[in-house]
Amino acid sequence: MRQPRTVRALEDFGRTRLSESFFMRDFLYSEIAAIHGFQNLPDDPDLAIAAGTRLCQDLLEPLQQRFGRISVRSAYRSPEVNGFGNANKLNCATNPKNFAGHIWDRQDAEGHMGATACIVVNRFIPYYERTGDWEAMAWWVHDHLPYSDMEFFPKFAAFNLQWHEMPERTIYSFIPPRRGRLTAPGKANWAGQHGENYAAMLAELG
Numbered sequence: 001m002r003q004p005r006t007v008r009a010l011e012d013f014g015r016t017r018l019s020e021s022f023f024m025r026d027f028l029y030s031e032i033a034a035i036h037g038f039q040n041l042p043d044d045p046d047l048a049i050a051a052g053t054r055l056c057q058d059l060l061e062p063l064q065q066r067f068g069r070i071s072v073r074s075a076y077r078s079p080e081v082n083g084f085g086n087a088n089k090l091n092c093a094t095n096p097k098n099f100a101g102h103i104w105d106r107q108d109a110e111g112h113m114g115a116t117a118c119i120v121v122n123r124f125i126p127y128y129e130r131t132g133d134w135e136a137m138a139w140w141v142h143d144h145l146p147y148s149d150m151e152f153f154p155k156f157a158a159f160n161l162q163w164h165e166m167p168e169r170t171i172y173s174f175i176p177p178r179r180g181r182l183t184a185p186g187k188a189n190w191a192g193q194h195g196e197n198y199a200a201m202l203a204e205l206g
Contacts, residue, residue: 001013001045001046001049002045003041003042003043003045004041004045010041013041013045014028016049018049018052018053018055018056018057019053019056019057019060019061020061021056021060021061021064022056022060022061024048024049024052026072026075027052027072027075027076027117028040028041028075028076029075030074030076030077030081032077032081032084032085032090032092033078033081036084038078038080038081038084039078039080040076040077040078040081041078042076042078042104042105043078043079043105044105044106045105047104047105047106047107047113048076048104048105048115050113051100051104051105051113051114051115051163052076052104052115054115054163055115055116055117055161055162055163058145058146058163059145059146059147059161059163060117060119060161062144062145063119063121063141063145063161066144067121067123067124067205068121068122068123069122069123070119070120070121070122071119071120071122072117072118072119073118073119073120073158074102074117074118075102075115075116075117075118076102076103076104076105076115077092077098077102077103078103078105079095079103079106082095082098082102082103083095096109098116100112100113100114100115100164100165101114101115101116101149101160101162102116104116108164110166112164112165112166113164113165114148114162114163114164114165115162115163116149116160116161116162116163117160117161118153118158118159118160118161119158119159119161120156120157120158121137121157123205124137124157124201124205125156125157127201127204127205128156128157129156131200132175133200133201134152134157134159134173134175135173135178135182135197136197136198136200136201137152137157137159137198137201138150138152138159138171138173138182139194139197139198140198140201140202141161142169142171142183142194143193143194143195143198146163146167147161147162147163147167147169148162148163148164148166148167148168148169148170149161149162149164149167149168149169149170149171149172150162150170150171150172151171151172151173151174152171152172152173152174152175153174153175154174154175154176157175168184168185169183169184169185169190170183170184170185171183171184
């Protein structure tokens, strides 16, 4: 499939169903693109669809099934959009670091595909704002879903959630006072189950 270059082609691409609840259109909006006039569209739509499908089917659908509606804050970025964001300090990593991350239509340096979306779990917001306990959601995902990387942010406990062919299963927080790495392979807390860390959340959310 070629990059869509007409309204009809873009309509068809946006209507590509990645999973039961999600369509490609859900992941294409970018504030950087909207303000600066970029087209936030993949050069390799087939790769973007393949990676996005796994992100949706393996991670977003089961997360939404368990906790209710998910809002997508940021997802696919074209290399042009991401490169501009990085150069202008708009919270974007370099393009090579985001290949198989936010840049769905590029494989990483090892030739693996992946996809990242920054999401908000809407039902989790009141619990997080009352307790500050972002780790509850992090540990639940860690124990139940085949993610590769999570990064948590202060506003609404939004987090980057990555699917990757070779998952690393690492969690990082930008939320004070516990900024830094929560877990990663080799850390003592990485293996096993962590139900005690999200029991209170489940009791409240049901």
